[in-house]
Amino acid sequence: MEEAPILLVLTNHAKLGDSGKLTGFFLSEAAHPYEVFTENGNPVTLASPKGGFAPLDPKSFDLKDEANASFWKKFGNGDEKKPGVEKTIALSEVDTKAYGAIFFAGGHGAMWDFPDSESLKKVTVSIYEDNGSVGAVCHGPAALVNVKLSDGKLLIAGKKTAVFTNSEESAVKLSETVPFLLQDSFEKAGATVETAEDFSENAVRDGRLVTGQNPASAKKAAELLLEALEKAE
Template sequence: MKKVLVVETNIQKYAGTNEATGLWLGESAEFLDEVYQQGIDVDFVSPLGGFVPLDPRSMKYIDQAIMNIYLEENFIQNGLIHTKKPSEINPNDYHAIYFTGGHGVMWDFPDNKELQELALAIYENNGYILSVCHGIAGLLNIKDREGSFLISGKKITGFTKTEEFLAGKMNKVPFFNQTAAEERNAQFKKRRFYKAFALKDGRIITGQNPFSVRAVAKLYLEEVQSCKQF
């Protein structure tokens, strides 16, 4: 059975500041909770490989399900300490690639050519590209073989400008994901701020904010159940 490749950030601080950022824990742990229940295995990758910092603010939103994943030795060792480098990944091993969030991804996801090639290879092999919240940054610059942005014309979602304002990060982020997606001709969709919302367009599934993780996972799992080759 093919696996899901979970992409996490290596960025520890907002650029030019001493303010901590990193992986939003629930955006990895809640997704894992859903796919593990269906017997699907995962691997973890980050732009540099190795250590993945946790955004300390995300620790305020831990429930028992997240804690159960967080305390697993596999997650600690492979998802936080020893993530793989993109060069160590064979895209043929995966049915989907999932870009997690946390503000850090806005610095190390968008321009990483290796991650873009992995995502495109999985997608071209009838696989899925998934993201949640700021993880949409990993989709922004993926181009197809004709040189067009993969998200062009696609219905997608991610962390909105309104949510960025409410998070108090308008002056700390290098760009706005919503604006960047719209500039690439994506059909950016959104619902009320900080409410669960996910949507699927073909084999691209995206979620708006940290409260949308399970919605993304469930849309993906619906596809898995109907996919005869999985």
């Protein structure tokens, strides 16, 4: 049997608030899941809210990591001044019936363009309500903050989750820079946020929803997404 195709979603947002610094997607949070998915035989399509260029968070540019180096060689634009992935498909152009799962990579950029993207919300609901699986890691869960299912309930309400914590945001000194705190928003939405020590591996699966706390959790979150896909068959 062919393995289910997976959408891997990257942010289009490059400005770190008013700090004057650059952000984008976190390389390992795309590269490690990509490696897990493709090694399992799942075809992967790179997407973003707007399509086109997906900027890389310069702080995540670590090519000593083999998965990062492989992903960058395959998709990176090779531009050190404006690093990123030049070509992603816009979520508005996605045929959701072609995918068994969607996975949101993190990076602080996601905090700005993921939460209010209408196409992102529609694609997520469509895949989830068609018995598909939804995954996200680190700041990627920002995609799920405002996702309402057909019955009007928030997707994350009542779910066990893991997201980049208030403690971690404080540790990287960006609590005042981000538009909101991810842990707070999840708890306000009725999700249970299971936390681990700062920057240690922590990924949680609740049915067909998988979330991971930080970059160290990307591989585990991807593995749990495959588990969710397998159980949903």
